[in-house]
Amino acid sequence: MTYIEQDMQRFRAIVRGKIKENLRKYVSNHELIGRQGRDLVSIPVPQLDLPRFTFGKVGSGGVGQGSGEPGDPLGPPQPGDGAGEAGDQPGQHILEVELSLDELVQILAEELELPRIQPKGNQNVESEIARYTDIRRVGPESLRHFKRTYREALKRQLASGTYDPKNPVIIPIRDDRRYRSFVRKPTPEANAVIVYMMDVSGSMGEREKRLVRTTAFWIDAWLKTNYHRVTRRYIVHDATAAEVDEETFYRLRQSGGTKISSALELCHRLLLAHYPVADWNIYLFQFSDGENFEQDNRVALELLREQLLPMANLYCYGQVNDLHYRDTFIDALNRLDAPDNLVSTRIPDEEAIYQALKVFLGKGR
Numbered sequence: 001m002t003y004i005e006q007d008m009q010r011f012r013a014i015v016r017g018k019i020k021e022n023l024r025k026y027v028s029n030h031e032l033i034g035r036q037g038r039d040l041v042s043i044p045v046p047q048l049d050l051p052r053f054t055f056g057k058v059g060s061g062g063v064g065q066g067s068g069e070p071g072d073p074l075g076p077p078q079p080g081d082g083a084g085e086a087g088d089q090p091g092q093h094i095l096e097v098e099l100s101l102d103e104l105v106q107i108l109a110e111e112l113e114l115p116r117i118q119p120k121g122n123q124n125v126e127s128e129i130a131r132y133t134d135i136r137r138v139g140p141e142s143l144r145h146f147k148r149t150y151r152e153a154l155k156r157q158l159a160s161g162t163y164d165p166k167n168p169v170i171i172p173i174r175d176d177r178r179y180r181s182f183v184r185k186p187t188p189e190a191n192a193v194i195v196y197m198m199d200v201s202g203s204m205g206e207r208e209k210r211l212v213r214t215t216a217f218w219i220d221a222w223l224k225t226n227y228h229r230v231t232r233r234y235i236v237h238d239a240t241a242a243e244v245d246e247e248t249f250y251r252l253r254q255s256g257g258t259k260i261s262s263a264l265e266l267c268h269r270l271l272l273a274h275y276p277v278a279d280w281n282i283y284l285f286q287f288s289d290g291e292n293f294e295q296d297n298r299v300a301l302e303l304l305r306e307q308l309l310p311m312a313n314l315y316c317y318g319q320v321n322d323l324h325y326r327d328t329f330i331d332a333l334n335r336l337d338a339p340d341n342l343v344s345t346r347i348p349d350e351e352a353i354y355q356a357l358k359v360f361l362g363k364g365r
Helices: 003-021 023-028 101-112 146-160 206-226 246-251 260-274 296-308 329-335 350-361
Strands: 040-045 095-100 125-136 179-188 191-199 229-237 241-244 280-288 314-319 342-346
Touching: 003 023, 003 095, 003 101, 023 101, 023 206, 023 350, 040 101, 095 101, 101 206, 101 350, 191 206, 191 260, 206 229, 206 246, 206 280, 206 314, 206 350, 229 246, 229 260, 241 260, 260 280, 260 296, 296 329, 314 329, 314 350, 329 342, 342 350
Parallel strands: 191 229, 191 280, 280 314, 314 342
Antiparallel strands: 040 095, 125 179, 229 241
């Protein structure tokens, strides 16, 4: 390993350390989503600068706190009073580093101690792998199979009577050469579908949708590291539900009442039509401010208990508001004698996203 490579590794270790120190802030910052490129995420890392020597003006002297005199003790700089003209010196810079999303998610998983998900169902053939188990007469010299080549030469010399046991010299010719070749074999891959459901009634404002979007970003990132393919579907609802695309999901705002069961019922139909339980890992995430139509709680809980929970790897409910309504949907869920694949948490602000991810994904299902 060269010195440059060692220095690069040390620098990356320092960057990872700084990111871990500020990870909670990055996770809750929705602007990070906008910094995402195709595979990289640009992260501002404060208080980190590349080490370098700096020189003052030639002959200027001084000790960094004035002209100084021989024997003056050195001390920390004293704050000024802020008066005077605008300065012309550079201020503190924030270094932006580019990190792959996978690496960032691994840091998140280490900090949250997320368990590795054990996928189920692998009936959908998604990829092929090449195994060098075949032998052919032609191929690149780098793949020549020497043992098989000399065996063919020996067989030819024995058949032609040119092999001399007293002088066992085997000389392959062009027709004796044999080469390794690959055979493609299908490899089954486990797939996952995520169904996001969100209340878009009038009480769900831009702030609440931002909380949902930031939380969903990290959920997507984590599940993509565990599955070869992740499919996402989006359902919005007030008193009725509809499936929409991702853009509409985060922008739509409606009014009217709230029936959480309408989204659950549509989700159930969607799963039955497209995602057999035997072949798909199913993750359901639902977000609302929790103010559900009172008589609807019973219907929603029955749908969950009888239909969706037996199908899903995980059902997560996030209540995204900082208000305290009386008897919200999360209270109804907490009274339910629920199985392990049901989890719920409150997400009142950006600070709560970090803990919500731990609650949602800590199940590792």
